[in-house]
Amino acid sequence: MQRALSETALKLSYLVAVLAAVASAGGILIDGLYRDTEFVVSTWLGNDLVTLLVATPVLVGALVLTARGSARATLVWLGMLDYMLYNFGFYLFGAAFNWFFFIYVVVFALSIWALVMALMSLDVDQLAAGFDPLTPVRPITGFMAFVGIALPIIYFLQWLGFATSGEVPSIIEKSGHPTNIVFALDLSLVVPVMLVGAVLLWQRRGWGYALAAMANVKGAVYMLALSAATFTAFRAETVDSIAEVGLWLIIGVGSTIASVVLLHNLRLTHGRVPP
DSSP, rough: OOOHHHHHHHHHHHHHHHHHHHHHHHHHTTTOOOSOOOOHHHHHHHHHHHIIIHHHHHHHHHHHHHHHTTTHHHHHHHHHHHHHHHHHHHHHHHSSSOTTHHHHHHHHHHHHHHHHHHHOOOOHHHHHHHHHTTTOOOHHHHHHHHHHHHHHHHHHHHHHHHHHHHHOOOHHHHOOOSHHHHHHHHIIIIIHHHHHHHHHHHHHHHHHHHHHHHHHHHHHHHHHHHHHHHHHHTTTTSSSSOHHHHHHHHHHHHHHHHHHHHTBBOOOOSSSOOO
């Protein structure tokens, strides 16, 4: 059963990679595809560039190496599926209706199913045993807990400002959306994984290693996409500053270090985690 789930997840993941490449290339090359506000269109460009040139190749590379038996690549695969799920959630729920709507639906749905099946196929006991007992999990759990707690606080304060003054956060007005897609996806897809993963990693459980690697691989690549989106928005003069890039880079560097530390300390370099 686990092997069948893993093989199905791999096949679905290849479809995700192909469709993600089509969607991001189309966003870059097809003039007028996006029908959003100037600000949102300018951010899509940076996001599409990173998805096409970084995220999709990393996903494909991880798939190839996972199929060859790499346990480390398996964790990268999970992280890149999480990236695709989160990233295309923005397009599906946040982009004005366009020609690629059904591509966004399929990538989002396939990412969910592939990720669920890949996680179900994990032998978490084998995974936990494959990590060096001296793996420095405490700093990683601290970083994950910080991100998992800081995001809700930041979003709560903005909500509180609206609740007390009736003033809608400026980011919502600039996006032209009726609500904040970032708040919604972060609070539902990022925060729970960060907090649950941090607790389980602190206890050195197999699921803790899996969730921590997945969340931080995804975070490292997505912070690159977010930085690129900020730069392209600045170049298009739809934002006045790129100061936020500093925050994205701090989180991205933290996620990158956490990912490298975890993958480096995984001694089960072969003998794929999904049996």
